Amino acid sequence: MSKGLPKRSEDYSQWYNELVKKADLAENSPVRGCMVIKPYGFAIWEKMQATLDKMFKDTGHRNAYFPIFIPKSYLSKEADHVEGFAKECAVVTHYRLKQAADGGGVVVDPEARLEEELIVRPTSETVIWSTYKNWIQSYRDLPLKLNQWANVVRWEMRTRLFLRTAEFLWQEGHTAHETEEEARQETLLMLQVYTDFVQDHMALPVIQGVKTESERFAGAVDTYCMETLMQDGKALQAGTSHFLGQNFAKAFDVKFAARDGGLDYVWGTSWGVSTRLMGALIMAHSDDSGLVLPPKLAPIQVVIVPIFKNQEQLEAISVVASGLIRQLNELGISVEYDDRDTYKPGWKFAEYELKGVPVRIAIGPRDLENNTAEVARRDTSEKQIVKQQEIGAKVKHLLADIQDSIYRKALKYRDQHITDVDSYEAFKSVLETKGGFVRAHWDGTANTEQRIKEETKATIRCIPLDQRQEPGTCIYSGEPSQQRVIFAKAY
RNA sequence: CGGGGUGUAGCGCAGCCCGGUUAGCGCACCUGCUUUGGGAGCAGGGGGCCGCAGGUUCGAAUCCUGCCACCCCGACCA
Numbered sequence: 220m221s222k223g224l225p226k227r228s229e230d231y232s233q234w235y236n237e238l239v240k241k242a243d244l245a246e247n248s249p250v251r252g253c254m255v256i257k258p259y260g261f262a263i264w265e266k267m268q269a270t271l272d273k274m275f276k277d278t279g280h281r282n283a284y285f286p287i288f289i290p291k292s293y294l295s296k297e298a299d300h301v302e303g304f305a306k307e308c309a310v311v312t313h314y315r316l317k318q319a320a321d322g323g324g325v326v327v328d329p330e331a332r333l334e335e336e337l338i339v340r341p342t343s344e345t346v347i348w349s350t351y352k353n354w355i356q357s358y359r360d361l362p363l364k365l366n367q368w369a370n371v372v373r374w375e376m377r378t379r380l381f382l383r384t385a386e387f388l389w390q391e392g393h394t395a396h397e398t399e400e401e402a403r404q405e406t407l408l409m410l411q412v413y414t415d416f417v418q419d420h421m422a423l424p425v426i427q428g429v430k431t432e433s434e435r436f437a438g439a440v441d442t443y444c445m446e447t448l449m450q451d452g453k454a455l456q457a458g459t460s461h462f463l464g465q466n467f468a469k470a471f472d473v474k475f476a477a478r479d480g481g482l483d484y485v486w487g488t489s490w491g492v493s494t495r496l497m498g499a500l501i502m503a504h505s506d507d508s509g510l511v512l513p514p515k516l517a518p519i520q521v522v523i524v525p526i527f528k529n530q531e532q533l534e535a536i537s538v539v540a541s542g543l544i545r546q547l548n549e550l551g552i553s554v555e556y557d558d559r560d561t562y563k564p565g566w567k568f569a570e571y572e573l574k575g576v577p578v579r580i581a582i583g584p585r586d587l588e589n590n591t592a593e594v595a596r597r598d599t600s601e602k603q604i605v606k607q608q609e610i611g612a613k614v615k616h617l618l619a620d621i622q623d624s625i626y627r628k629a630l631k632y633r634d635q636h637i638t639d640v641d642s643y644e645a646f647k648s649v650l651e652t653k654g655g656f657v658r659a660h661w662d663g664t665a666n667t668e669q670r671i672k673e674e675t676k677a678t679i680r681c682i683p684l685d686q687r688q689e690p691g692t693c694i695y696s697g698e699p700s701q702q703r704v705i706f707a708k709a710y
Numbered sequence: 711c712g713g714g715g716u717g718u719a720g721c722g723c724a725g726c727c728c729g730g731u732u733a734g735c736g737c738a739c740c741u742g743c744u745u746u747g748g749g750a751g752c753a754g755g756g757g758g759c760c761g762c763a764g765g766u767u768c769g770a771a772u773c774c775u776g777c778c779a780c781c782c783c784g785a786c787c788a
């Protein structure tokens with residue numbers, strides 16, 4: 220349909236790359252692995268941010284900002300943490316450039332070497348916990364529940380727009396608590412906040428679970444996650460919430476005077492979602508004509524396209540359009556009126572489909588005569604003729620229906636792609652032919668997990684939270700198992 | 711870092727093997743006219759250090775040497 224957009228069935232990954240560029244979401248930057256987020260893409264991210272930010276504040280968190288640079292020594296204070304991130308850190312070694320001796324540009328001034336090198340943050344636990352040490356003296360200072368919106372850098376080998384970039388935008392929440400119980404509750408609360416956001420706003424069903432030891436965040440005691448499924452049958456981790464135990468408190472010596480007069484280490488959590496959610500949003504709902512955006516996150520919810528042969532017609536249509544715009548704005552619906560005469564209606568239709576605008580209204584000479592408008596929905600491409608005075612109510616209903624309908628479509632797809640298997644043969648076969656989530660028994664050892672990963676490229680996405688115990692035997696080793704875990708090939 | 715590939719206009723490419731007028735095509739862009747209910751047509755126009763540096767030659771996008779960059783496939787990951 221769209222000019223040059225590859226079909227999902229032919230080359231899913233090419234389809235995704237082209238879609239991101241053609242829909243004006245983002246493009247590659249001069250620096251390898253980094254991206255420029257374009258205004259239309261950033262508008263979607265801003266809506267995500269605004270919604271999440273409110274949810275964080277409603278659950279008692281406040282925003283703060285910590286620096287992008289971290290002294291190198293900080294990173295090594297928590298052993299697992301440094302091991303997890305050391306291989307992908309950008310390092311600042313100098314603070315000055317100078318003219319090259321041959322006059323050809325600038326070079327690093329060797330005399331401007333830093334005493335202690337600085338790490339560009341891959342995540343902020345270390346700076347934040349070193350700061351918390353100064354802020355927390357007593358149980359009265361707890362809980363401390365902060366969030367920051369920031370950029371982080373992880374020097375990845377292979378990058379893809381939104382899904383994995385060297386620099387990405389995210390939010391990271393960091394909380395400190397008096398008791399283990401309270402910290403664990405916080406971890407689960409934020410997992411639920413994320414889940415509500417992804418399901419209600421992104422229209423994407425998730426599976427909540429806990430990570431195995433080998434997939435756990437570096438420095439965490441437990442990592443909880445939400446796993447989503449993309450249209451090509453691969454899983455995408457949409458967000459994580461970590462129970463840190465007292466690991467960082469001990470590493471950064473964060474102690475507080477307890478109610479009973481004793482001195483105790485605080486209990487911590489951290490949780491984050493990133494611009495990767497943009498990738499999930501794009502891949503989950505879109506089709507061969509372009510983006511399909513859930514109305515709650517669409518920067519433009521309705522576009523009005525006039526169809527006219529001459530200036531007088533356009534003026535007459537514009538009068539009707541401004542009436543409709545007022546009607547829709549009063550209902551809190553964002554509308555764009557595209558009266559450019561440099562593009563034909565057909566071109567505009569294709570363009571707004573590519574950009575995923577949920578509802579399109581076309582008004583032409585016929586509609587002027589009949590006091591109607593043509594209303595088309597992006598997700599199913601159904602069109603109908605609606606009386607102008609009923610547009611507001613109709614569109615409001617339609618937006619709600621689209622939001623609901625794309626969620627149900629994604630849910631149906633997801634549910635059809637959860638397969639239970641009881642043998643390694645069936646496991647491999649499902650992965651190769653059908654893809655999706657595969658529920659299987661696992662003996663609980665990292666060794667088996669590793670072997671399966673090497674042999675099939677599938678990883679344990681999570682041990683689902685809402686699942687009953689069910690005795691069985693591991694598909695790989697034949698050892699006893701208490702419950703199924705979820706495997707998938709993942710992004 | 712191993713294997714494969716590509717660098718020519720904003721984007722996508724041809725030309726290179728076999729050196730030789732002014733480097734060409736499609737899209738996009740600009741101007742004008744006709745168009746406008748599913749990506750319009752015609753006419754005119756602008757835009758190039760042919761990745762970089764050497765070399766061979768009367769002459770290099772084309773041949774040789776070196777370098778650089780990017781993409782794809784593997785090992786790492788929100």
